[in-house]
Amino acid sequence: MDSSTAIVGIDVGKKKLDVALLVNGKIKSKVIDNSAAGHQVLLEWLDKTKLPKAALRVCMEATGVYFEEVATTLYDAGLAVSVVNPGCIKGFGQSENLRNKTDKADAALIARYCAAMAPATWAPAPLEQRQLRAWSQRILALKDMRQQERNRLESYEASGMGEVAEHARLLIAWFDTEIKQLEDDVDDHIDRHPGLKHDAQLITSIPGIGNTTAARILGQLGDIRRFGNAKALAAFLGVTPRQRSSGTSLRGRTTISRKGNTSMRAALYMPGMVASRHNPLLHQFAQRLANNGMAKKAVIGAVMHKLVHLIYGVIRTGKPFDANYLSKGLAIQDGI
Numbered sequence: 001m002d003s004s005t006a007i008v009g010i011d012v013g014k015k016k017l018d019v020a021l022l023v024n025g026k027i028k029s030k031v032i033d034n035s036a037a038g039h040q041v042l043l044e045w046l047d048k049t050k051l052p053k054a055a056l057r058v059c060m061e062a063t064g065v066y067f068e069e070v071a072t073t074l075y076d077a078g079l080a081v082s083v084v085n086p087g088c089i090k091g092f093g094q095s096e097n098l099r100n101k102t103d104k105a106d107a108a109l110i111a112r113y114c115a116a117m118a119p120a121t122w123a124p125a126p127l128e129q130r131q132l133r134a135w136s137q138r139i140l141a142l143k144d145m146r147q148q149e150r151n152r153l154e155s156y157e158a159s160g161m162g163e164v165a166e167h168a169r170l171l172i173a174w175f176d177t178e179i180k181q182l183e184d185d186v187d188d189h190i191d192r193h194p195g196l197k198h199d200a201q202l203i204t205s206i207p208g209i210g211n212t213t214a215a216r217i218l219g220q221l222g223d224i225r226r227f228g229n230a231k232a233l234a235a236f237l238g239v240t241p242r243q244r245s246s247g248t249s250l251r252g253r254t255t256i257s258r259k260g261n262t263s264m265r266a267a268l269y270m271p272g273m274v275a276s277r278h279n280p281l282l283h284q285f286a287q288r289l290a291n292n293g294m295a296k297k298a299v300i301g302a303v304m305h306k307l308v309h310l311i312y313g314v315i316r317t318g319k320p321f322d323a324n325y326l327s328k329g330l331a332i333q334d335g336i
Helices: 036-048 068-076 086-095 103-117 127-158 162-192 194-204 211-221 230-237 262-278 280-291 296-317 323-328
Strands: 006-012 016-023 026-033 056-061 080-084
Touching (some): 006 103, 036 068, 056 068, 056 103, 068 080, 080 103, 086 103, 127 211, 162 194, 194 211, 230 296, 262 296, 280 296
Parallel strands (some): 056 080
Antiparallel strands (some): 016 026
């Protein structure tokens, strides 16, 4: 990192921001509310440093949804912003052999990480993608609540609580109606935005992936083309193989890495099961792995990995899924 660059490390919390300004090896600290007013206070504080915006580099962790507003505000103000995987910051801290963990210390650690590693700059997702993500997450939340109510209904029926069971049925019916309405709204939202509509049509051309999964993929990932290759996308989602072997004593079982987006892996699990039965290419792939003795869940994980490669392939080429075309190439071979 250029010595003329000043680093702003921000430890993001739900209610407050711990800020560390790193200039020439020295740290200045400040605590600010994580609110719209607080974000303006942060910008004013940075202005008072007399450092030009081109010399400032802001870095923070991807902490749920709490980082998005401050990151977007700083980005809109013309500052270079980096949003980093918390695992990278944790590993960097371990390399420094840190013994104490406080919000103030974490902000300084983030600043030092940014100075040492120069992570890629971040840009906010387009509004239509953020809206799609929010509606997709809302549908998922309602589905979870509906399943909880179905479980309660079973216990009411088993215990003979007829009136309570009827109330549960009414609530489940309400969930069904609301979920269907939201799914229709999501379809309309995608149809109103040509880019989303085109990508959704490409993704749903893959046997095993339906409209709901396509909406979650586009809401969470946005423009898949920003990934350099399919392996980078698979690594981001945490569906790449993770080997554990070293020397003569460690011979661990190979599993998927699980170091990516947990929600997206969950979204791909059922499509992986469906694709292993009904996708002509992935069915053959899954059968071969099963015949070789691979466990059922491991087979599904491998199919999820291949699905991610297919998703990347149709988006990058702009062509719908074609089993005949892919069967002639290398895309379905192991390790591709």
